[in-house]
Amino acid sequence: MVLSYSGKPQALICDLGGTVIDHGSHGPVMPFIEVFKRHGVTVTAEETRAFMGVSKRQHFDEIGNLDSVGQRWRDVHGAPFDGSSAEADAMFEEFMDLQRAAVRASCEPIAGVPDVIAACRARGLKFGCTTGYPSELANICVAEMKTRGLEMDAIVSSSDVPKGRPEPYQCLQSMIALEVWPAAACINVDDSVFGVTGGVNAGMWSIGIAVTGNEFGMTVAEVQALAPDDFAERRVAAYKRLEAAGAHFVIDSIADILPCLETIEARLADGAGP
Helix, strand or coil: CCCCCCCCCEEEECEECCCCCCCCCCCCCCHHHHHHHHHCCCCCHHHCCCCCEEEEHHHHHHHHHHHHHHHHHHHCCCCCCCCHHHHHHHHHHHHHHHHHHHCCCCCCCCHHHHHHHHHHHHHHCCCEEEEECHHHHHHHHHHHHHHHCCCCCEEEEEHCCCCCCCCHHHHHHHHHHHHHCCHHHHEECCCCHHHHHHHHHCCCCCEEEECCCCCCCHHHHHHHCCCHHHHHHHHHHHHHHHHHCCCEECCCHHHHHHHHHHHHHHHHCCCCCC
16 A cells, blocks of 8 residues: 655654753763763863764763873873773763763753644644663653653654664654654754754754754853854854754754744645755
8 A cells, every 4th residue: 555645744853952951951061071080081061062962872982082082081091092991881881870860950941842842733743852862861851851741752762773863763763653754744853963964864854953052052041141242153153063964944942943844844735855
């Protein structure tokens, strides 16, 4: 039997930290900084954020393999950082202990999210989430979000697929979990370069979030305290990075997404794809 497609958007598939919860995507940053500090090596927030969106184990390894961090590691330990070593495995378990505590404190919804979810459901879209967290941490997020009145139809963690972002597997697995198709009728929303590219690689519309997530890396108060010229300069740079990653649209916050949904719906009705 040949299945027919309605020509309408089917699902909104959103990253968690920096997109739906955790304004500024701070949840993973301090645990990474702290675990390297415990082993005598300084890691900056900027170095940590360079790999936001990938699976947390890959994220840990990528930080250690940075030229700058690798040199500091050699200065302290007298040998190159080795992500496959028993020491690295033990460090990652330390990170996970720190991350379990941090994730519970980083599940506050970003402004406008409940209204966006309601608007999507009113349009007949299913609402799913992806995350660079492994399933253990993703489940903590789901439980914490539920206490805040946020419920999703499915979540796909980095440990649910063979490889995390920028590979397309989390987006594709979300389609299966949500029982939606085709990919061109699904909309990926992410605040990281790797996450945006993952949606593009899956054949979905991909929307980048510039201000509330990793690109700014700031709390609400910190964003509001920026001088207008500083805010504008950071915003332009964030838009350019996400557009370069393949984003079909870039917006400040998920709260600004409804015009994008209308445009996508109209393009799909005309037979156009991402």
